[in-house]
Amino acid sequence: MSDDGTWSDESEWELTDEGFEAEDGEAFAPPPVVAIVGRPNVGKSTLVNRILGRREAVVQDLPGVTRDRVSYDAAWTGRRFVVQDTGGWEPDAKGLQQLVADQASVAMQTADAVILVVDATVGATAGDEAAARILRRSGKPVFLAANKVDNEKGESDAAALWSLGLGEPHPISAMHGRGVADLLDNLVAALPTASEVTAGPGGPRRVALVGKPNVGKSSLLNRLVGAERSVVHDVAGTTVDPVDSLIELGGKTWRFVDTAGLRRRVGQASGHEFYASVRTHSAIDAAEVVVVLIDASQPLTEQDQRVLSMVIEAGRALVLAFNKWDLVDEDRRYLLDREIDRELAQLQWAPRVNISAKSGRAVQKLVPAMETALASWDARISTGQLNTWIKEIVAATPPPVRGGKQPRILFATQATSRPPTFVLFTSGFLEAGYRRFLERRLRETFGFEGSPIRINVRVREKRKLKPR
Numbered sequence: 001m002s003d004d005g006t007w008s009d010e011s012e013w014e015l016t017d018e019g020f021e022a023e024d025g026e027a028f029a030p031p032p033v034v035a036i037v038g039r040p041n042v043g044k045s046t047l048v049n050r051i052l053g054r055r056e057a058v059v060q061d062l063p064g065v066t067r068d069r070v071s072y073d074a075a076w077t078g079r080r081f082v083v084q085d086t087g088g089w090e091p092d093a094k095g096l097q098q099l100v101a102d103q104a105s106v107a108m109q110t111a112d113a114v115i116l117v118v119d120a121t122v123g124a125t126a127g128d129e130a131a132a133r134i135l136r137r138s139g140k141p142v143f144l145a146a147n148k149v150d151n152e153k154g155e156s157d158a159a160a161l162w163s164l165g166l167g168e169p170h171p172i173s174a175m176h177g178r179g180v181a182d183l184l185d186n187l188v189a190a191l192p193t194a195s196e197v198t199a200g201p202g203g204p205r206r207v208a209l210v211g212k213p214n215v216g217k218s219s220l221l222n223r224l225v226g227a228e229r230s231v232v233h234d235v236a237g238t239t240v241d242p243v244d245s246l247i248e249l250g251g252k253t254w255r256f257v258d259t260a261g262l263r264r265r266v267g268q269a270s271g272h273e274f275y276a277s278v279r280t281h282s283a284i285d286a287a288e289v290v291v292v293l294i295d296a297s298q299p300l301t302e303q304d305q306r307v308l309s310m311v312i313e314a315g316r317a318l319v320l321a322f323n324k325w326d327l328v329d330e331d332r333r334y335l336l337d338r339e340i341d342r343e344l345a346q347l348q349w350a351p352r353v354n355i356s357a358k359s360g361r362a363v364q365k366l367v368p369a370m371e372t373a374l375a376s377w378d379a380r381i382s383t384g385q386l387n388t389w390i391k392e393i394v395a396a397t398p399p400p401v402r403g404g405k406q407p408r409i410l411f412a413t414q415a416t417s418r419p420p421t422f423v424l425f426t427s428g429f430l431e432a433g434y435r436r437f438l439e440r441r442l443r444e445t446f447g448f449e450g451s452p453i454r455i456n457v458r459v460r461e462k463r464k465l466k467p468r
Helices: 044-052 096-110 126-136 152-164 178-191 217-228 272-286 302-316 330-343 362-378 382-396 432-444
Strands: 013-016 019-022 033-038 070-076 077-087 113-119 142-147 207-212 245-248 252-256 289-296 315-322 351-353 407-416 421-426 454-459
Touching: 013 126, 033 044, 033 126, 033 454, 044 070, 044 077, 044 113, 044 142, 044 178, 070 178, 070 207, 070 302, 113 126, 113 152, 113 178, 126 142, 126 152, 142 178, 142 217, 207 217, 207 302, 207 362, 217 289, 217 315, 217 351, 272 302, 315 362, 351 362, 382 407, 382 432, 407 454, 432 454
Parallel strands: 033 077, 033 113, 113 142, 207 252, 207 289, 289 315, 315 351, 421 454
Antiparallel strands: 013 019, 070 077, 245 252, 407 421
């Protein structure tokens, strides 16, 4: 396959019991994730841009510009992986050890390998040493990037970082590219073929309760705990810490995570609000199904939309819980229905439950909704069934003509589940509108209630005739 996602030789692909895949077995496996962590202004985003070969991450000569974790697709020597740029921690913030632990924990939970970036010209600080201690215990490959080593004279500064106990420091200059290739060679050699941090079966299904502040997340968790009176374990936390509770509902044990509310955009958040936002991202990443609580008594807000976008981008099963239904009168119901039709039109596939955490109204309906969403999230369609369906759809509604030619869908397969991800091999580009049409018809035929769907297109590249 070429760098632009096209494929030129059908012999590169084979049909297996698990679906359609490349002969090397890794074309459609979820790529491994590499987290770039470190203090503010050590050059994390500059290193991300260097790895990507383009300017994507925002770089500014001020600490703390990156306030959120952002993921980018990358490749090195033919190996695909995801680079995750993270916000730095404040070196003079109160509770330094805890803040460092928060960032390192996020990286460990969501990454297959970690690059710790340290400013070699400054040397190992207390923050660097605290991060190193946590990363050493993670059991994951950790690479120490001694940044800002612009020449051979600076390599002695990098050697001093052996003291962090993370093995050999890699002297690099993210700004100029010096040493980055050697770092990446070592990195890809240690990466698994596919991501090992994607949620796997077994154990209690993980549920994240998310939403803006004061929407009733903690009240709902308390209602579930109090109503069932079968809490297996409860880990206490502060007002910005998630609280994990194992609760028996509907004859099953579920692991619920209550998260701090997202008060404002992460880039505008400060102090504990920023770290609460980081933890909320982490809770979504670690969850299998996310219950997004929305205050039904108030108009839908940008914060509600942003939380929903986070869940969709993470590819998690979704349930919409409209809380405080006891405060909703007929006029508000009419307005809410119009708001949902206007602002949540793209989420008609998500189960909706109208509840009141305060009174307990309809809370018991959450379990069937979560089970439905998870069943869709786990679902697989056989290759034969999918291709029979796609032929019927294309025969009735062909793809629109593009550039005077009509693209053909040559083959279709479901590459992965959790969430259901489909790959279409085509003779030409498919318009975004036609992809949305296919998604709607997929849902009409196969359901997928409560789960996002991803459709990827692989365009076959025309073979060039070799001159004789």
